Amino acid sequence: MTGSDVLLSLGLGSMASLVASVVFLGAMKRIRPKLIISTEIARTPRDSGGNSFRIKVVNMSKRAAVDFQALAYLDHPRKVPEGQVRVLKPLRLHSTPGSVLPGKRKGDTEARHARRIRFHDDLDTLWANDQENSLIVRIYARDGTSGYVSEYEVIFPLRRHIKDGSFVYGDSLEIVPL
Known part of the structure; x- marks a missing residue:
């Protein structure tokens, strides 16, 4: 040679x-998480009074979405000497950072791949003026196999995105009246 x-x-x-x-x-x-996120917020009355507000996230891939994290913000204007800037005020969600959203499986009678995420805050009080404010939800998740991250953002520009009722079981993002 x-x-x-x-x-x-x-x-x-x-x-x-x-x-x-x-x-x-x-x-x-x-190979990334394939998530779908509701474009409406479900408002359900609480037994103790007031309302509960939820969004729904569904993992459509067969693999788990790990390091799952949901964040929410109220986007509002703030005056500065030169005009106005947008400020994101964090809202509290009932979601554990770093949790796992299992993959979609045939025969899963509990629909573990679908998760409803509850807001701790009363959106009726907090989001009183949709002419100035909007609501932003960001979801981050990493694929359990490849490790690649997917980021999703849903903007709720108007309060009309809040619907009275509850999410249907399973993959559906439909909200039905109670």
Whole structure:
């Protein structure tokens, strides 16, 4: 084997390794959590008085979404000397950061891949003026296999996105009256 044959073999081997790595990373990057998030907020009366507000998230992939985190903000204007800026006020959600949203499975009678997330705050009081304020929900989740992160954001610009009722069981994002 000559020196040029060795260089050719090294070059071809390196090129094949590079192509294989790019193809592998591209395939893994496609493996991300596939979540759907309600575009409406369910308002249900509490037995103790007042209302409970919830959104719904459904994991449509077969793999678990790990490090699942839901965040909510009230977007409101604040005056500054030059005009106005938008400020995000964090809202409290009943969601454990870093939790797992299981993948969708046939025969799962408990629909564990679907989760309702409750707001701790009373949105009727807090979000009184939709001409100035809007509500933003951000969901972060990492695929349990590939480790790639998906980020989702839903903006509720008007209070008409709040519907009286409760979410239907399972994959549906429909809100039905009680």
